[in-house]
Every structure is written in structure tokens, then in C-alpha cells.
Amino acid sequence: MPDEKEFIQQLLNPKTQNEAFQQLLRTYQKPLYNHIRNIVLNHDDTDDVLQNTFIKVFENLNKFKGESKLFSWMYRIATNEALSFLNQKARKSGISSETLQSKAIDNLQSDVYFDGNEIQIALHRAITTLPEKQQLVFKMKYFQELKYEEISEILGTSVGALKASYHHAVKKIESQLTTN
Amino acid sequence: MKEFKLNTIPKIESGLKNPEDVYFEKFSENLLEKIGKKEPKTISLFRKRKAIIMMVAAVFVLALTIPLLINQAAHSQEIDTETLENYLSYQSNVNQYDLINALDEEDISNINSNIVLEDNTIEELLISNNNLENYILE
Numbered sequence: 358m359p360d361e362k363e364f365i366q367q368l369l370n371p372k373t374q375n376e377a378f379q380q381l382l383r384t385y386q387k388p389l390y391n392h393i394r395n396i397v398l399n400h401d402d403t404d405d406v407l408q409n410t411f412i413k414v415f416e417n418l419n420k421f422k423g424e425s426k427l428f429s430w431m432y433r434i435a436t437n438e439a440l441s442f443l444n445q446k447a448r449k450s451g452i453s454s455e456t457l458q459s460k461a462i463d464n465l466q467s468d469v470y471f472d473g474n475e476i477q478i479a480l481h482r483a484i485t486t487l488p489e490k491q492q493l494v495f496k497m498k499y500f501q502e503l504k505y506e507e508i509s510e511i512l513g514t515s516v517g518a519l520k521a522s523y524h525h526a527v528k529k530i531e532s533q534l535t536t537n
Numbered sequence: 538m539k540e541f542k543l544n545t546i547p548k549i550e551s552g553l554k555n556p557e558d559v560y561f562e563k564f565s566e567n568l569l570e571k572i573g574k575k576e577p578k579t580i581s582l583f584r585k586r587k588a589i590i591m592m593v594a595a596v597f598v599l600a601l602t603i604p605l606l607i608n609q610a611a612h613s614q615e616i617d618t619e620t621l622e623n624y625l626s627y628q629s630n631v632n633q634y635d636l637i638n639a640l641d642e643e644d645i646s647n648i649n650s651n652i653v654l655e656d657n658t659i660e661e662l663l664i665s666n667n668n669l670e671n672y673i674l675e
Contacts, residue, residue, distance in 0.1 A: 378572070382565045387555060394553050408568060415572050465552070473552020480549050499543070500551040527543050534541040 361427055368418050378415065385428075386411075388501075389435050395496045396439040398461040398481070400470045406442050410435045429510035436493065436511060458485040483533035487526050494519055495526040 367377035389410060394403040413434050421430055447457040462481050465471045473481075484492055493512065497503045498519075505516045512519070543549075625636070 375569075379565070379569065382568065386561050386564060390561075391553075391555060394555075395551060398553070400556065404564070407564070408571075411568050412572065470554045470556055471552050472554055473550070476549060477552035481551075496551075499548075531541050531543055 362423065365418075365421065365423060365427065381414075381427075382411065385431055389431065392432060392497075392501060393435050393439045394470075395500055396436070396493070397443060398458070398465060400468060402442065402446070406435070406439050409442075410438045413438065425510055429507065432511040433513075440489070454489075455485060479534060479537060480530070483530045483537075484526075486533060487529060490514075491522050491526040491529075494522040495530070498523050 364377060367373040368381065386407065390403060390407055393406045394400065397403055397406060414431055443454055443457060447454045450457065462478060462485065465473065465478060465481065484495060487495065494508060497508050505519050508519055509516050
């Protein structure tokens, strides 16, 4: 976004809101889809979460104070929506979050929006053994190639802590993949 | 066993594919339709102004009631002289000696300045009341 402040004003102004929101959708729907998909894995679930994310963004535009970038604010909403979606789904099914993720990986091979092989399945399995925060950091850094500064703004964690988290995640994944 | 190093091998992609552009076009359409039925939550200017007026009124009420309450509290602690005299005379165990000991120089000088009696009056009092001699000695 060239001038974010101006763009936010356009989003808040009823006259320009519609067009501005369409632009927001065009800019962010793909990266946010990618971010949510990395967390929930399933395409249909991603579709639901992405929709909820944009609705929440729209409803809370007037609360956005511009203290962080629009990009990181939206990613933060998407992350929270995806995590609470997973927890809710696990609770409704009466299973743990780990079991739910394991099931999602089992279903990946039959997913039309997955073109991975055994090594990719093994990597996803190894990621599920990590604590929630380490999973997020690893996926955002390794798959999405976000900068530490960007992840820091999204997750509200210091860059130092993120580097340590990523380092631990890599070590655990390497150890998992070596033994398997 | 060959050690697995994520940094030394070519990057492993997630394998998660983005859907075709048609999906995103349809997604946008559906979302805009949904959002069209909703309005972003906005706080009206009237509600904002009403809140400010209420706050100002609350400050005024507090400013007016606090001095009244303080005054009332101060008054309730004051005891009038008559009540004090009655208490000392009939209710308390405080005797004359205790009272004399409780007086300091300033109190005595105040008493002196408040009671101004003519010499004749003093003489009359001394003649009519024999017990006064004892009080003076004490």
C-alpha cells in the first residue's frame, strides 16, 4: 500500500469504502489464504476462516488505530481466527488439537489443493509435534518466508524470542525427520 | 543413519496449493455480498457527545457534593459546650484535679481574659458562698 493512512481513510469513508474494501480483498486474499491454509491445512476450513477474517476486518475497521501496519493487523486477526477455529473444531469432535491436525494430514493426500509427496507429508507430521507457537513461527518463516520483524508485529513477540523459537523448531523437526 | 538438515537440502515446499483465480473472484463476490448486508460498527457523534456531557455532569455533581459531605463530617464531630459540661459533671470519672492538670498556661490566660469581674461582685460572692474558699485553695 503506497499511502496506508490515506487508504484507511478511504476504508472508513462510506463514499469510498466499497471500492477500497475491494482493493483490500484483491491485495490480501491470496497471502491470507496461504497463511490460514498453513495453519488449518484443509481447503474448505481455510475458506471458512478466510471469510470470517475479512468480515472481522470489515467490522473492526473503525477500531484500527494505525499503531501497527494494516498487513500485520490483518494477519493477526487471521491467525487468531484460524487457531480458535481449530480449537473449536477439536472441542466439537471431542478430540485433541494434535489428533485433529494428524487427521488433517491424513486427508492431505486426497486433497485436490495438495501436490506434495511423502517428504512433505513427513514434514507436516513433524511440525504437529511442536508447541503451537513454534509451529506458527516455523510455518511463517520457513513456508511463507516472512521476515522476523513482520512475524514479530503479527505475533507480538520479540525478534530475539522468535529466532530462538525458530531455532528450536528446526532442531526438533530435523531430529524427527532423521529418526523417521 | 543420515542426519537430516533443513538448511543444507533444497527447501521443502509445503505442498499446499493456492486455488485458481476463479475461486478468489467468487470468494470476493460472495464476501462483498455478505458484507453489503452489514454495516461497519460506528459510534455516532451524538452518542459520543452524550457520553462527554454525562462525564462533565458527573464531575459537577462530585464537585458539589464532596465539600458538603466534608462539612457534614466535620460538624458531626463537634460537641457543643453544654453537652461537654454535662458530661464532665455527671457522667465522667474526671475530677477537678484531672481538669486542673489538663489545663496549660494558655488555657488559664484565656480564662482570665474571659472572666472580668468587678471587685464588689467578688466580695459579694465570697460572703454569700462559704465553699468558694475551699475551691480557691484547691
